[in-house]
Amino acid sequence: MNVRVLYLVSLTAFGVVSVVDTALAASTGLTTIDWITGGVGALVLLTALAGFSNPEESGAPTESGPLLWVVVVGASLFVLTTIATWF
Numbered sequence: 258m259n260v261r262v263l264y265l266v267s268l269t270a271f272g273v274v275s276v277v278d279t280a281l282a283a284s285t286g287l288t289t290i291d292w293i294t295g296g297v298g299a300l301v302l303l304t305a306l307a308g309f310s311n312p313e314e315s316g317a318p319t320e321s322g323p324l325l326w327v328v329v330v331g332a333s334l335f336v337l338t339t340i341a342t343w344f
Contacts, residue, residue: 261317264325265308267332272302274336281343 275298282291308315318325 260319260321260325261308261312261315264317264328265305265312265315267329268301268305268308270336271332272298272300272305274298274339276302278339278343 275294279287279291279295279298282288287295308317
């Protein structure tokens, strides 16, 4: 898989899960952390989608390195642990 695509897909997954988690939390009352997580998730999602429209100008890494793996592993852990709380 292309390194840029992997980076942007990880950011997109983080953003989508953050926004959905905030929407689900709205039914029980939003806390400050819900608002922060939802806002950051929306910002990350919009940034990732903008990156897909012009990957060369997105600032996404072009080769594998620490930045890529921190983003991929961090987003994966966030997505898995957050989705686990939905059930």
